[in-house]
Amino acid sequence: MRLLAQIRKELLSLLRDPKTRMALIGPPLMQLLIFSMAMTLEVRHASVAMLDDDGGRASYELTEDLRAASFVDEVLLVDSPAHMREALDERRVLLGLHVPSDFSARLARGEPATVQVIADGRRANTAQVAVQYVSQVVAPAGGVVAVRHWFNPNLHYTWFVVPSLAGLLVMFSSLVVTSLSIARERELGTFDQLLVSPAQPLEIIVGKSIPALIVGSALGSVMIAAAFFVFGVPFSGNLGLLFASLLVFVLAIIGIGLTISSICKTQQQAILGAFATGVPLVLISGFATPVENMPRWLQLVAQASPLKHFLIVIQGSFMKGFTAQEVFANTWPMLIIAAFTLTVAVIFVRSNLE
Amino acid sequence: MNALVREGARLAGLVRKESLQVVRDPSTLLIAFVLPALLLFLFSVAVSLDLEKVPIGVVLETDAPAAQELAAAFAATRYFKVHPARDRREVEGLLVAGDVRGMVVIDQEFERRLETGRWESLVQVITDGSQPNTASFVRGYAEGVVQHWMAGRRAEVAAPGPQAGRVVLEPRFWYNPEIESRRFLIPGALAIVMTIIGTMLTALVLAREWERGTMEALMSTPASIVELLFGKLFPYFVLGLAATVGCALLAIHAFDVPLRGSWLALMTLSCVFLVPALGQGLLISALAKNQFVASQIALFSGFLPAFILSGFLFEIASMPPFIRAITRVVPARYFVSSLQTVFLAGDVWSEFLPDMGAMLAIGAVFFVLTARNTRKSLD
Numbered sequence: 001m002r003l004l005a006q007i008r009k010e011l012l013s014l015l016r017d018p019k020t021r022m023a024l025i026g027p028p029l030m031q032l033l034i035f036s037m038a039m040t041l042e043v044r045h046a047s048v049a050m051l052d053d054d055g056g057r058a059s060y061e062l063t064e065d066l067r068a069a070s071f072v073d074e075v076l077l078v079d080s081p082a083h084m085r086e087a088l089d090e091r092r093v094l095l096g097l098h099v100p101s102d103f104s105a106r107l108a109r110g111e112p113a114t115v116q117v118i119a120d121g122r123r124a125n126t127a128q129v130a131v132q133y134v135s136q137v138v139a140p141a142g143g144v145v146a147v148r149h150w151f152n153p154n155l156h157y158t159w160f161v162v163p164s165l166a167g168l169l170v171m172f173s174s175l176v177v178t179s180l181s182i183a184r185e186r187e188l189g190t191f192d193q194l195l196v197s198p199a200q201p202l203e204i205i206v207g208k209s210i211p212a213l214i215v216g217s218a219l220g221s222v223m224i225a226a227a228f229f230v231f232g233v234p235f236s237g238n239l240g241l242l243f244a245s246l247l248v249f250v251l252a253i254i255g256i257g258l259t260i261s262s263i264c265k266t267q268q269q270a271i272l273g274a275f276a277t278g279v280p281l282v283l284i285s286g287f288a289t290p291v292e293n294m295p296r297w298l299q300l301v302a303q304a305s306p307l308k309h310f311l312i313v314i315q316g317s318f319m320k321g322f323t324a325q326e327v328f329a330n331t332w333p334m335l336i337i338a339a340f341t342l343t344v345a346v347i348f349v350r351s352n353l354e
Numbered sequence: 355m356n357a358l359v360r361e362g363a364r365l366a367g368l369v370r371k372e373s374l375q376v377v378r379d380p381s382t383l384l385i386a387f388v389l390p391a392l393l394l395f396l397f398s399v400a401v402s403l404d405l406e407k408v409p410i411g412v413v414l415e416t417d418a419p420a421a422q423e424l425a426a427a428f429a430a431t432r433y434f435k436v437h438p439a440r441d442r443r444e445v446e447g448l449l450v451a452g453d454v455r456g457m458v459v460i461d462q463e464f465e466r467r468l469e470t471g472r473w474e475s476l477v478q479v480i481t482d483g484s485q486p487n488t489a490s491f492v493r494g495y496a497e498g499v500v501q502h503w504m505a506g507r508r509a510e511v512a513a514p515g516p517q518a519g520r521v522v523l524e525p526r527f528w529y530n531p532e533i534e535s536r537r538f539l540i541p542g543a544l545a546i547v548m549t550i551i552g553t554m555l556t557a558l559v560l561a562r563e564w565e566r567g568t569m570e571a572l573m574s575t576p577a578s579i580v581e582l583l584f585g586k587l588f589p590y591f592v593l594g595l596a597a598t599v600g601c602a603l604l605a606i607h608a609f610d611v612p613l614r615g616s617w618l619a620l621m622t623l624s625c626v627f628l629v630p631a632l633g634q635g636l637l638i639s640a641l642a643k644n645q646f647v648a649s650q651i652a653l654f655s656g657f658l659p660a661f662i663l664s665g666f667l668f669e670i671a672s673m674p675p676f677i678r679a680i681t682r683v684v685p686a687r688y689f690v691s692s693l694q695t696v697f698l699a700g701d702v703w704s705e706f707l708p709d710m711g712a713m714l715a716i717g718a719v720f721f722v723l724t725a726r727n728t729r730k731s732l733d
Contacts, residue, residue: 017644019642019644019647020644020646020647022647023642023646023647023650023651024650027650027651027653027654027655028654030654031654031658034663034677034680035658035662035663037673037674037676037677038662038663038668038673038677038681039662039667039668040668040669040672040673041486041487041668041669041672042672043669043671043672044671044672045671045672046671047671062521073671088528089695089699089700089702089704089705090702090704090705091691091695091705094671107521112521112522113521113522114521114522114523114524115521115522115523115524116524116526117523117524117525117526118525118526118527118528119525119526119527119528120527120528120529121527121528121529121530121531121533121537121538121698122529122530122538122691122694122695122698122699123538123665123669123694124527124530124533124534124535124537124538125535125538125669126669126672127527128533131523131525132494134523135523138521138523145475145476145477145478145479145493145496145497145500146474146475146477146478146479147478147479147480147481147493147496147497148478148479148480148481149480149481149482149483149489149493150449150480150481150482150483151482151483151484152483152484152486152489153483155483155486155489155490156486157486157487159483159484159486160484160485160486172653173650176646176649176650176653180645180646180649184646264381266379266381266562267562267645267646268379268381268558268559268562268645269379269380269381271558271645271649272381272382272384272385272554272555272558273381273384275385275389275550275554275653275657276384276385276388276389276392279389279393280392280393280396283393283396283397283400283401284396284400288401288667289400289401290405290455290485290488292407292408292409292455293405293406294399294400295399298399298400312452315484316450316452316484319483319484320450320484321450322450326450326451329451
């Protein structure tokens with residue numbers, strides 16, 4: 001009974017203020033919409049500079065092929081290396097192509113001809129993709145390899161990004177809510193009242209966890225629904241399993257948040273602490289770049305990030321038709337993180353009593 | 355004259371008081387110095403866009419010598435870490451679990467197709483499309499390995515083959531010839547660090563003052579609103595610049611990022627960026643007047659856009675027009691591109707000046723909006 005009343009009170013204090021309510025639900029959903037469209041590693045609307053020392057038919061055809069290529073918006077004709085340098089320096093173009101004066105003549109003789117491609121190394125990642133596209137334009141691939149992409153045949157980037165973003169946004173929202181919870185009471189002085197009340201440290205932690213669990217999993221569910229209905233990401237796994245895994249994930253985040261909250265004296269410290277923990281957790285989770293690219297020791301550290309495990313589950317549930325076995329294989333590490341961090345939080349709260 | 359001295363003293367007093375408050379809180383120092391160092395470190399080690407040793411399965415369904423040669427070619431390249439197998443079912447499970455990112459199948463028909471000259475679909479490549487970026491990488495390099503192997507074979511046995519492309523591209527990457535992603539990620543990370551200090555920290559600290567009513571109390575003192583804001587913001591300005599210097603030194607000496615431009619340009623850009631960053635923090639605090647709401651807004655309008663909409667990880671030109679329009683009001687966008695230039699290319703003032711103009715303009719809008727809001731709230 002006492003516990004129920006406490007949970008009710010916590011939920012109310014979280015959802016009473018309309019501004020707070022808005023801040024909980026509005027921005028994450030907006031971000032899901034905007035960021036999912038922004039996060040693409042394809043290259044489109046590129047500008048290319050062309051320095052043509054040849055002026056023959058073959059170089060003219062090359063220019064026209066580039067103009068027609070779907071990733072190119074503009075081909076900027078330059079008349080000297082200095083102009084090309086300027087265009088690259090000022091980022092007006094991503095690539096510069098330098099066609100040598102013997103280009104057409106060599107091709108006419110049946111010899112191979114070289115085109116120098118100068119790429120902007122400040123955007124090396126994009127530029128590398130663009131160089132690949134250009135090589136497709138000058139020499140279409142022979143087709144010695146039959147390629148099939150499983151799980152996502154047309155390599156839609158949104159299929160990958162939207163479920164991952166859902167995990168990331170749920171994590172940040174839950175983390176901030178819980179890390180503030182104890183710290184806010186401490187700042188307002190009500191935490192001492194809670195400590196002298198008959199509530200046990202365990203009850204305090206449970207009372208703080210349940211409302212955050214409700215908010216976090218509700219937000220997660222809305223985003224999963226949005227991924228399916230708004231973004232059209234096909235769902236091939238088991239919804240019940242995914243939801244169970246989501247609960248464990250949010251619980252692990254709550255454990256981290258409450259641990260932070262129990263050692264912080266003010267809300268400011270709590271938010272900054274949540275931030276200083278959350279950002280590294282995202283960076284090692286494989287959200288931006290695959291975990292397997294990281295050095296070995298960091299891959300081990302990455303096991304401690306609940307987001308790393310949840311990303312595998314949510315991506316797998318959407319695209320790979322994960323079964324109970326695969327979901328469980330990636331959920332138990334989160335269960336351990338949750339158990340560990342929640343225990344630590346209880347211990348920290350108890351140490352306040354002494 | 356006397357009045358001027360008195361005002362100067364008052365301003366100095368304000369700045370001193372606010373600075374003490376900043377320095378006294380350990381969480382501020384954590385955010386200004388420890389987190390940036392950690393971020394730079396993670397960006398140099400964890401966030402690598404340079405794919406290497408991608409795990410793939412190579413399924414050899416035949417014992418033909420040519421097939422074994424090709425499998426060996428896959429094992430030899432540094433781009434793949436090969437898990438050899440005899441049965442494709444073995445690898446399929448690994449692909450679902452995400453333990454490998456692709457599968458190359460060399461089937462029983464391989465040798466016959468090779469000899470009869472039917473090169474289409476000589477081998478099959480199956481990728482893990484759930485990671486689209488890695489999937490296209492696996493596809494591209496698998497094609498490369500097969501083509502390279504066939505070219506070598508042709509040279510050896512003078513066998514006929516598909517005609518090679520006659521135009522040869524010779525790519526060169528200016529500013530970053532080794533194509534190391536940390537060279538352009540670390541300058542971008544600097545913009546993120548500055549956003550955290552300028553926008554997040556400022557929004558939080560000032561929201562607390564609104565929450566507690568100390569802001570209103572200060573406004574009723576003889577200090578003018580401009581003086582007050584100057585006093586409040588100045589310490590964060592200095593903190594932001596100090597963090598820039600610290601990060602830049604770390605980037606250059608610990609993470610091997612060259613500074614090809616000048617310190618003057620770097621510091622000028624940083625000073626200019628702090629105007630919209632602080633302005634945004636101030637505006638958020640004035641609108642939210644509550645630490646929780648302020649932190650959420652700062653996170654979603656400051657930090658995450660600096661991460662995702664600034665061109666730091668994702669190319670702006672490739673985004674849909676509507677999103678490209680939004681990026682124009684993200685100050686970090688201008689800062690990231692100028693920072694990458696000042697570190698990797700040099701002082702290109704023809705790029706810096708428009709970028710700085712845009713940052714100042716956005717900053718001015720933030721300050722005007724704040725001024726309007728505060729005046730109203732006092733009436």
